[in-house]
Amino acid sequence: MTTTQLSEQIRLKKSFLCVGLDVDLEKIPSHLMQEEDALFAFAKAIIDATHDLCVAYKPNTAFFEAYGVKGWKSLEKTINYLNENYPNHFTIADAKRGDIGNTSSRYAKAFFEDLNFNSVTIAPYMGKDSVEPFLEFEGKFAILLALTSNAGAFDFQTLTTDGQPLYQQVLKTASQYKNANRLMYVVGATKAEYLTEIRQIVPDSFLLVPGVGAQGGNLKEVLEHGANDQVGLLVNSSRGIIYASNGKDFASAARAKAMEMQQQMNHLLNLIF
Numbered sequence: 496m497t498t499t500q501l502s503e504q505i506r507l508k509k510s511f512l513c514v515g516l517d518v519d520l521e522k523i524p525s526h527l528m529q530e531e532d533a534l535f536a537f538a539k540a541i542i543d544a545t546h547d548l549c550v551a552y553k554p555n556t557a558f559f560e561a562y563g564v565k566g567w568k569s570l571e572k573t574i575n576y577l578n579e580n581y582p583n584h585f586t587i588a589d590a591k592r593g594d595i596g597n598t599s600s601r602y603a604k605a606f607f608e609d610l611n612f613n614s615v616t617i618a619p620y621m622g623k624d625s626v627e628p629f630l631e632f633e634g635k636f637a638i639l640l641a642l643t644s645n646a647g648a649f650d651f652q653t654l655t656t657d658g659q660p661l662y663q664q665v666l667k668t669a670s671q672y673k674n675a676n677r678l679m680y681v682v683g684a685t686k687a688e689y690l691t692e693i694r695q696i697v698p699d700s701f702l703l704v705p706g707v708g709a710q711g712g713n714l715k716e717v718l719e720h721g722a723n724d725q726v727g728l729l730v731n732s733s734r735g736i737i738y739a740s741n742g743k744d745f746a747s748a749a750r751a752k753a754m755e756m757q758q759q760m761n762h763l764l765n766l767i768f
């Protein structure tokens with residue numbers, strides 16, 4: 496999928512919502528535990544109930560990896576289900592990888608070739624040779640952690656080095672990497688006030704913005720500070736949507752929450768564009 500196609504989906508659906516699939520056996524409705532693959536059954540039901548309201552899905556791999564081989568199989572079934580049934584949705588493996596070059600190239604192969612995700616999240620800490628192997632795949636994207644939504648973001652990411660905050664250096668340096676047009680960046684919704692400066696550094700890049708809903712980020716502020724002329728945002732909500740109910744109505748409750756967000760997005764898009 497190209498960024499032009501993604502922007503087209505955003506325009507068509509009047510939504511820049513990414514539904515996060517943080518699937519957790521301790522939280523899913525108890526009746527699903529009778530299913531042979533409860534993780535996949537839950538993810539599939541959420542996807543079927545929300546697909547027309549969102550443009551992206553973000554399975555966080557930790558929630559699958561926690562269950563070992565069985566969990567990885569559920570992840571594989573989930574991405575295959577998305578690719579077969581909803582090929583116009585942008586898919587994000589939230590795996591936060593990154594290592595020395597030859598190892599990064601194996602991670603890239605795993606997520607882009609074996610699992611066929613559109614994108615994977617990566618950490619910038621190990622620098623250029625850890626990031627560039629992810630940028631060698633045409634039509635695939637690496638989403639680099641820039642300024643994260645958690646409190647710990649202030650431990651390192653906002654420290655001043657060479658007269659500017661580290662996260663700004665990450666953005667500036669990474670935008671010079673080979674095939675940097677295949678980079679997107681993570682900026683937490685809880686840090687919306689930083690988005691104006693971030694947009695000056697990476698005006699055209701897509702930003703993945705987690706942290707609305709359960710973490711308290713504000714959608715209006717994110718759009719006001721972070722949108723570019725194509726919108727250029729994917730705002731993620733995981734727990735706020737997928738755990739709206741833990742009863743038999745979980746899928747329709749998730750749909751109602753996703754619709755609430757899509758309607759807010761539509762309203763805000765009409766005000767701003």
Ligand SMILES: O=c1ccn([C@@H]2O[C@H](COP(=O)(O)O)[C@@H](O)[C@H]2O)c(=O)[nH]1
Binds near residue numbers: 515589644733735
């Ligand atoms: O800075 C970051 C980077 C990633 N995440 C991930 O996004 C979701 C958020 O889930 P919610 O339930 O909507 O809070 C989750 O998978 C995180 O690992 C983030 O929150 N912040």
